[in-house]
Amino acid sequence: MSTKFVSSSIDWEKEGKQVGDLRVQWSDNLVPLGYHAVPLIYFRKGQGPNVLLLGGVHGDEFEGPSSLMRLIQNIDPEKVSGKIMIIPALNRPAVSVSERNSPLDGKNMNRSFPGNAQGTPTELISCHIESVVIPNCDAVIDLHSGGKASYFTPCTLVTEVANREVMKASLELAEEFGLPTLWKLGEYNDDRSVNSAAARNAVPMIAAELGGGGGSSPELTRASEEGLYRCLAQLEVYPNPFEEELVQGTRIARTVYTEDLNQCIFAPGRGLFDRDCKAGSYVQQGDVAGYFHWLEEPERASVTIRFPNSGFVLAHLNRGMVNRGEMLFLITQETEFNS
Template sequence: MSIPQTPSRVALTTDLGAQGRHFGDAMLRWSDNSVPLGYHPVPVISIRGGAGPVLLLTGGTHGDEFEGPSAILRLVHQLDPAQLSGQIIAIPALNAPALAVSSRVTPLDGQNLNRAFPGDAGGGPTAMLAHFLETAILPLCDAAVDLHSGGKASFFQPCSLPTHCADADLSAQNMALARVFGLPLIWRLGAHNDARSINAAAQRVGVPMIAAELGGGGGVDPGITDATEAGLYNILRYLNMLSGEILLPPQQRVVEVASPHDSLYARGDGIFDRQICAGQDVTQGDPAGWFHYVGEPERASVALHMPQDGVILAHTNRGMVRRGDLLALVVRDVDQDL
């Protein structure tokens, strides 16, 4: 016997069925010292024009990633609902409590929202928010885009992230969205994708979806944010929600994490004296930098080398690192026809 699914405890203050541009909140009710009786607001924007698809845009899933929220807010204030065929549901600060304090995880319970799906209607605030998105919002949508960056800790070469799954048709739709987003690099999520992410939630619901990694460093890069905004307009045009030309780079490269052992990790606590950059092609044995035992200066510094051929998709943005920290994420080219 199947167990009935508990409905979301998160309510909306705006009518998603209303025409035009409307602003409201997802009411995250979590009684704590700061908000004992009210709710923690998660801003939700609906732009509804004529008949057409429904596109979900999310940013700020991690609260120290700002390019996505910036690009979404640019778009929602520029678009004329009368020119739109369909609806945009925009949640620029999905993890609003975390964004308010520039933290990767929420201060409400210390959990990582992008490792909380499918969530739990009766769980803590992060689980409630994940459950709300997967059960109440994603099923309304025909496509979704979730915008990330490396946050304060890391820097990513800008890339789009489609999920490659057993459903060949859904995989093809995901890849099509990744291509029209228009970044030169596509990071295909395969066997190493995390089943607790928004990408995995969209896969379970059957909604074509991409994420994007958009630099990082804890601020807003104007060039990357411009490219992100252009990618969102490309998606709207591809879905026939907006008229105009889709602008693509001359070439696109598809990569994948072949093995976590391809990447470089900190061997102890100290300073990573980096000599590599995101987007760089590397060969096994290439210099990666130096590791300095700054707390034990009598110990000799260690020269670090790349463990495998590939592309550096991301690197740490931290000087001081701890044993086990990811120093460089290495990916390999894959057959684009797969």
């Protein structure tokens, strides 16, 4: 299981728990000879599905990696039925510096699929994941949040695909993960993401957005931990250790999608975003979303920002000074899945 410049230290046939690396060959000042390590933890016992759990695709989103590290400590390899592969920091160079993109090549992992086997470190990793790892998986879960820049109301993401079986399995995972909002990725889905890599391989997948802000929320880290165990139990690869406590997820209350990117609100220039609405709100057309202040040109009158359409605010930008074109609010419409 390797591409030309990415290999691993794992013995895929061996049963038990192994702690190893994906080894990315990239010679630079930091590692002139050797490899850049992406930690990989592998559990295998008996027969059963092969499940891939990912975090740290973006390096400043920590709720997912925290919950995955809890699983790595606590999964008993004797109770596994199949294979569980956990990569808690897929873009490890980015996670190491708490930045969205990799410091090695400046690239955004979730805009780099299907990758390039002869490319830069981020592309080498995404190519390996799409062409070697995901094709051998029965399910993929990829944990995100808004990072330092944004805040998302907690939601799971499922890509709408024509394959009914894949859709059904993905929606079942979303139900088990147990967050109140389901975000359907359709027309405006970026096909350079892990979600698209799974869709191209016809592998069931959910992603999750677990808040944001660049730190980690205790409630959402716990929700992610419990959701992961419910999904592993639903896939019959690992029993839910919380079952006796009857920890239930939240039922999905709404499914939303991006109807039109023009419904989103973008910064009109370089200035101060004075937000007056938060993610998770239903808004009406014309409601005040916030104010935009020309902090560097205070002789200019501030702008009152209003919602151009009614809808559900899925995410908001979580910083003050912003640049023209930055998305201030991600506004979605309710929909249903045709499964």
